[in-house]
Amino acid sequence: MNLATKDIRHNFGRFALTTVGIGLLLMIVMGMGGIYRGLIREATLLVEKIGADLWLVQGSTRGPFAEISRVPANLEDRARAVPGVAGARRFVSHTIQREHRGRPLRMVVQGLSWPEDRGAWIPLVAGRPLRQAHFETIADRSLGLPLGEKLKLGKDVYEVVGLTKGMVGSGGDGLCFFTVSDAVSIQFDVPGEGVRLERQARRARAEGQDIGRLQPLLLERAAGPASGIPALAPPQVSAVMVTLQPGADAAQVAATFATWPDIKVYSTQQQINLLLAGMVDKARRQLGLFRVLLIIISTIIMALIIYTLTLDKIHDIAMLKLMGARNGIIVGLILQQALLIGALGYGLAYWLGTFAFPKFPRLVVIETPDLLSLAAIVLGISVLSSLLGIWKAMSVEPNKVLS
Amino acid sequence: MTNAAADTTPAIEAFNLTKVYGSGNTEVVAMKDVSLTVARGEVVALLGPSGAGKSTLLTAIGLINPPTAGRIVIGGQPVMEADHALVDLRAFRRQHLGFIFQKSNLIPFLSAVENVQVALEINDVLPRPARSRAMELLDYLGVADRANNLPDALSGGQQQRVAVARALANEPSLILADEPTAALDSERGRQVMELFRKVAHERGAAVMVVTHDHRSLDVFDRHFEMEDGRLKNGTERNIEQ
Numbered sequence A: 001m002n003l004a005t006k007d008i009r010h011n012f013g014r015f016a017l018t019t020v021g022i023g024l025l026l027m028i029v030m031g032m033g034g035i036y037r038g039l040i041r042e043a044t045l046l047v048e049k050i051g052a053d054l055w056l057v058q059g060s061t062r063g064p065f066a067e068i069s070r071v072p073a074n075l076e077d078r079a080r081a082v083p084g085v086a087g088a089r090r091f092v093s094h095t096i097q098r099e100h101r102g103r104p105l106r107m108v109v110q111g112l113s114w115p116e117d118r119g120a121w122i123p124l125v126a127g128r129p130l131r132q133a134h135f136e137t138i139a140d141r142s143l144g145l146p147l148g149e150k151l152k153l154g155k156d157v158y159e160v161v162g163l164t165k166g167m168v169g170s171g172g173d174g175l176c177f178f179t180v181s182d183a184v185s186i187q188f189d190v191p192g193e194g195v196r197l198e199r200q201a202r203r204a205r206a207e208g209q210d211i212g213r214l215q216p217l218l219l220e221r222a223a224g225p226a227s228g229i230p231a232l233a234p235p236q237v238s239a240v241m242v243t244l245q246p247g248a249d250a251a252q253v254a255a256t257f258a259t260w261p262d263i264k265v266y267s268t269q270q271q272i273n274l275l276l277a278g279m280v281d282k283a284r285r286q287l288g289l290f291r292v293l294l295i296i297i298s299t300i301i302m303a304l305i306i307y308t309l310t311l312d313k314i315h316d317i318a319m320l321k322l323m324g325a326r327n328g329i330i331v332g333l334i335l336q337q338a339l340l341i342g343a344l345g346y347g348l349a350y351w352l353g354t355f356a357f358p359k360f361p362r363l364v365v366i367e368t369p370d371l372l373s374l375a376a377i378v379l380g381i382s383v384l385s386s387l388l389g390i391w392k393a394m395s396v397e398p399n400k401v402l403s
Numbered sequence B: 001m002t003n004a005a006a007d008t009t010p011a012i013e014a015f016n017l018t019k020v021y022g023s024g025n026t027e028v029v030a031m032k033d034v035s036l037t038v039a040r041g042e043v044v045a046l047l048g049p050s051g052a053g054k055s056t057l058l059t060a061i062g063l064i065n066p067p068t069a070g071r072i073v074i075g076g077q078p079v080m081e082a083d084h085a086l087v088d089l090r091a092f093r094r095q096h097l098g099f100i101f102q103k104s105n106l107i108p109f110l111s112a113v114e115n116v117q118v119a120l121e122i123n124d125v126l127p128r129p130a131r132s133r134a135m136e137l138l139d140y141l142g143v144a145d146r147a148n149n150l151p152d153a154l155s156g157g158q159q160q161r162v163a164v165a166r167a168l169a170n171e172p173s174l175i176l177a178d179e180p181t182a183a184l185d186s187e188r189g190r191q192v193m194e195l196f197r198k199v200a201h202e203r204g205a206a207v208m209v210v211t212h213d214h215r216s217l218d219v220f221d222r223h224f225e226m227e228d229g230r231l232k233n234g235t236e237r238n239i240e241q
């Protein structure tokens, strides 16, 4: 006869309520672990999926994810000349927050180096990759933009031609892929008045220097587009991504780039490490701290409940001792109840999580190793929380039955 | 069932039991120099005014309230020397003693039959035989029809009979009862007392009952009287002339 389950049947309401409470707490603990895994996955998603072997970024920076990096777009061409390099692409990425259909729309504008990269590598759930050099975009489903949706950014209108699922930037905002030139013009879109003011400023600068006075034609140039002025730097991009030829020695190629003083080279793994060590680290510690606190709280709550359940039975426990029951029977009664509350709470947490976690605004990733370690923790807190009750039960004298 | 009654070793031998509660100002001498012997198959009453030390003596012999001084021998085996246990008390209680109190002290989350069954399982009887033995006992005590009710659903008398069944479960050689009939009407009380007598005589168990109920004294083979912690009538006075 199992005394623990008989008692539970008798005190079902209280037991059920306790289990639900513990279950909810454990769900939050589980969810926090999942949010942490989600952070990591979202942070590293783009770096892993985009298929670059090496990243060339502004010298002495740790860009383009962990901090801002600016390199000239023509670094692409220099990189292609290095032996072992199969291709080089510009990496343009920036987060914008605009208004669309009266609601704020926050997205990561991600450039694809048209024409070699049309986004064929992007896993689509609907639609197609880019087919033209301008005014098309592939959007993540989380942005809520349907296929065929027209999106006005800056002076131009872009059409959503493809949809992805779960492609988000390190901040959790959905990715939107454009060609690099579109991405740059979205980023550097300047209102007409701004353009007029800039041209005036150029003209004033040229007039102030001897070359402007000697070559009046230059003053005409100041009114043209920036690309028509050789004295202005080429457009800047965040980074250049390099893919290696099959069989090329990555270390060798990286060593070559490392000798270029104007840039810094990182492997994909180094980029991932930079992301995790920097951006994710504080969030990870914060979540970890919360998890520890919640586990401690769960233990205390469970210990109190097991203790009061034991106090309620203390007279019966004294009677069992009086009848000669071994300690094992009494410890078993308390421990089994604690384990049952822990196990049922854990099961409830898992079950509730399957409904709740997908509705969280950011990705929650529940991985088997995390589930197993939480199960071990729950086992631990069940045992720990029963100690107080067990101690109380062990210390009661059988003649307590008489009082 | 057992031929223990034929054995001449006494069921209980107590030598110079003394119990002092507290110390200094609050010191109470609850039992002073009590010696007695109870034979197997004998049913004895323990009488005396409130505070005389009856419960103190009964629980000392029951090995749940160690005396301050003295010696207890049960079934020929020395078990207590002052407050020092000579055997594993819990195991000894499990195998040899049965208790009944004024309150039935049934475990509230177990049904009547389970309350009896648990006493058997504690003594390493397997669940199935324990169950059928428990049913037999309830039947013997006339409460088999309420076997599956929780104690709450039983009347005081029925609860007490289940408690008696539980005390008898492991066929103890010594049954100790402290005012077992106080909560019962006189007819039910008498039935329980007669049951003790039946058990003692049929099974050779010794039964010691603390009681205030003078109407059923004729059931007992002998009675002891206590006053101020002392045994008034020394050893024996047969009331069954």
Ligand SMILES: Nc1ncnc2c1ncn2[C@@H]1O[C@H](COP(=O)(O)OP(=O)(O)OP(=O)(O)O)[C@@H](O)[C@H]1O
Residues within 6 Å of the ligand: B021, B022, B028, B029, B030, B048, B049, B050, B051, B052, B053, B054, B055, B056, B057
């Ligand atoms: N745990 C205790 N601590 C201190 N004194 C106690 C304790 N238990 C009993 N006593 C005292 O010991 C004396 C004997 O008590 P006991 O319970 O043995 O009396 P009793 O004969 O059973 O009385 P009653 O008929 O009222 O049950 C009393 O004076 C009582 O106050």
Ligand SMILES: [Mg+2]
Residues within 6 Å of the ligand: B054, B055, B056, B178
């Ligand atoms: Mg008493």
